[in-house]
Amino acid sequence: MNRFSLHELALEPQRLHEALRHPACGGYVAFEGAVRDHNEGRTVRRLEYEAFARLALREGERILQEACARFGVERACCAHRIGTLQIGELAVWVGVGAAHRGEAFDACRYIIDHIKQRVPIWKKEYYEDGDSGWVNCEGCAAAHQHD
């Protein structure tokens, strides 16, 4: 069972973990990414995630399959939030089940790293001073002015 999913409501790690269980697995590793109250020196009030859902689901699924093939793990799953999130809320959950801990850690790391780099999901930060900005994009717009 590989599954990449997008959620508009709060993630429930307990249920996600239950779905991951498998008799062949002796090791489980989960990564939980939560909304932080600061970024690059600014105080963050809340976040908004937006996804190109059809491609995000495809690319997310591909990453999970790659991780399973590459590290020989039994199970891999990732759930990602979209919509408005408050500080402390869970934004992403990655879970891996494997025979042994080593490949479970490696696969989990691979998945979260590639999710961040490849899946078409965007994050907008709303700051304490009322300003807001798209993470990884605003620098490009600024750079463009000097193109």
Next chain:
Amino acid sequence: MSAAELYGLVLAGGRSTRMKRDKASLEYAGKPQLARAMALIGPLVARAFVSVRPDQLHDPYRTAYDTITDLQPDLGPLAGIQAALRAHPGQAWLVLACDLPFLSPQTLQHLIARRATARLATAYRSQFDGLPEPLCAIYEPASRGPLEAWIEQGQRCPRAWLSSSDVELLDLPEPRALDNVNTAEEYVAANSAVSTASVQRRRVNVRYFALLREQAGRGSESVQTEARTPQELYQQLRRERGLQLAPRFLRVAVNDEFGDWHQPLADGDTVVFLPPVAGG
């Protein structure tokens, strides 16, 4: 028995006496028609070949592709079909004349979808005389024996062979799809029609996300465009919508899959320009 794998054969061997020039290099909407035919057939078959006569083996238009050389002279199009069936006896062949400027992917897809693998061939009925069209047809591996016997009898008309054989005949989904072009006057008219159609008819859907959605002031739109590639489309939208991100920061997706800035756009495609992502 499972269906034989489909190979493609584009016939571009004919001497074009009425056109007074090589048909393969004749251009429609700026592209040589041999290249148009190969681009059309390529995605639909496992391998695609150009049929050539021995004296065309050094022609650059043809040798840009895999070729199959005629074995017998003066057989016309039958020589190409015969050579293909002999070269790869286990394959079925989608045979296509290169000079069909109005042929669309839809007409070829329809032929493949309705292919009758238990018969010797699948072909369209001519909209003019109701006879089979031999040069946009699928020849099954089993057609080889009967075709060779037909040639052995001194025959050389593939249409007559199809008419007298166990062949699946289909009506054309687009009536003009197989109209061909034989004279300079017909060519001028056809090129004008094809060029106009390829410029005017392209309507693509664009979806915007994140920063680009805010800059465009909308989540999606239908755009009438002359852009041939996502790159040209983005140039147009940067002007019209005031998009601020340079293309080097973006990726492109076409029809819900990652794409290429230089891939050809088709009517009805959905294009997304992806700003730098920030999931997790």
